[in-house]
Amino acid sequence: MDVLRQPIAEELAAWESFKAAGLGVDAIKAQLVRPPKRDMGDVALGCFVFAKNAGIKPNEMALKLAAGSSQLAVREQQTANREPRIIESATAAGPYVNFKLSRAACIGRVLSEIERTCPGNSIDDAPLWSFGASEEGRGKTLVLDFSSPNIAKPLAVHHLRSTMIGYAIKKIRESQSWRVVGINHLGDWGTGFGKLIAGLKKYFPEVGQRALAGDARPLGDMTVQVLNETYQRFNREIKENEELEAAGKHEFALLERYIEALAADKAHEAGAAGKANFLIWEHARGVSLAEFERMYAHLGVSFHVWPVLDLHRKRVFTDEPARFYRENGLYIGESYYVTAEDLCRRIIADAVDSKVAEESEGAIVIYTHGKDQPPVILVKNDGATAYHTRDLASALYRRRHFNGDELAYVVGGEQRLHFAQMFKALEMLGHDWAKGCRHIDFGLVLFKTADGKWAKAATRAGRVILLEHLLDESVDAVRGIIKEKNADLAQDAQQAERVAQAVGVGAVIFNDLKNGRRNDIKFDWDEILNFTGETGPYMLMQFVRMGSVTEKFHEAAQQKAWGAHSWQQGDAAKLARDDEWELALLLANFPEALRRASAEYEPSLAARQLIDIAAQTSSWWTNTKDTRIVGEDAELSKARVRLVNAVRKVLGRGLLLLGMTLVERM
RNA sequence: GCGCCCGUAGCUCAGGGGAUAGAGCAGCUGCCUUCUAAGCAGCGGGUCGCUGGUUCGAUUCCAGCCGGGCGCGCCA
16 A cells, blocks of 8 residues: 555545544554455545544544545546546445545556666566665664574574574665665684584594694584584583583683784784684684585575775775675674674773672673573673673674664574673663664474474484575475476576576575564474465466566567557556456555564565465466456557566565575576 | 463464454365466365453453463573
């Protein structure tokens, strides 16, 4: 209704009956809804609020307002040379006024708006389509933390959630003119890495030797998988041998001391052992990043290491920062904040000086939620910083370097307490911008346990599925379907593979984004590899169909000399069917769905609107089989293909915003 | 135990102070000489967890209870 809501409200505001009631455009706009049944009308105006303010009953208000329709004939004359009038009639129905709209006028407006905002017809033009854009966030910056996996661990399905929810939010926000800085807050610091180093030295002595010798690749060809197994093996052994715990802490302390020395340009004083640990850590980080990169490439996501440096260690950020931030996020791992501008230390000093923090059990803590709730730990009893400290530092950094008006964190709901504490701590430290901090939480990925219940992923219990495995299975299933159903496409092996990737990965992405992000996801192979119904492949299917009808039109146009792109002159008045009207209304509503998706950090609101559009499209497609969309009647065919084009662009635009890849055939 | 999140059709989920609560999956029935059937049309399927409260009106808001999940000081 969005493209239509404004003009409808403007028209109504000009009615004498609305003027008499003192109702302006905005007040009217807020009360416009769709009636529950088609035969009631096209839009309804709820009169509850107006009636309350006027001190009369809603039914009476509805009657009064509807009476204004008697002036429609007069209005007709006044608007004779302007845009065609939209409202055709008004009837009071209980507490509502139901309006019938001029279909031709409305569809004309919707199609024109989509055509105006979405130039070009190829999928290469699609990134420029902007239907539903707004200026809401112009001049404002959102710093968006998403994906943020831990290094030395493989990416599992639950990482997909943060990555794709975050990526979609980034694109959706950008559509509302926000500048969005995506940040991949790599989990690359903490005592865990001391344990990893200790484990590597214990089980693979050559790693320690190479590192001591200054080898920059002490891990050789080790994979992330091996690193992860080493870490787990070491952890298992800790349970039997408590001394290993201390060994891990020791290795981490060496590493932290070294990196601090490095930042202070005193690395030579830090000793060989620290440097060796640093080399191991740095290599492990590199191995992990290489693996992440492979996965991100599949998903179409890109991050750059921050600060972006050239060989001479000068910032060579980019000539086009706006574009850079649109196309890339930044890797700023936790480790960055250990040394960055001394932020951690300053936060600690600040908290202690202002008496916000206090000493407790050998640690320095902030009680954010009372003494009976766990505190934020700034300094652990072994003197090391905790992850809270680094998170606080990162918030300050983001605020300072990226001027974030909002700082948002796309992180699972298990960490609700953590973020509540962190935001509260910022507030207690006097940072009033903490009000602009948001935890964008999402549900867990659950797996079936041996006794048939659903439970959180657990590597040890074998309840974990690697992201790569999931994507492979999905793409593989799509390959099979292409072979089975589209022999033409299958013959072009290269093209078929591209399509299989786009559709297979798209299926996984759409499955993740179509429902509210806070729902837990029950991982079920049968469901995720079932491509019927409200799925990614279904969405792409409708997009592809709209493309092939357009091609069909061009063939027919050539044969019958209609003119190659003559559909662009299609007359909206020819679109008289109910399903065409319904479709136009759904298209008109897309901008509002986008706006809400942006405001609520909820991609599913956009995805749902797209599902409705796709379903209505598919129904229309089948129900026009008798006359065909491209049929004998030139004028009807032109008008319908004009609608086809609009649907194709809105679907294409929406799917791109969700992070999917478009295809021409499938 | 405390804190937070969640209970809508057999399953997975939309919706949300207002007009007869909607989809998909699964099941059953039809529909491919014709623009892609990864589709469409139809059928069956509901005490919106329970009990109170606020309201002209509650599935929606509030409280309590029941059921499920997550979190709960030095892992991140």
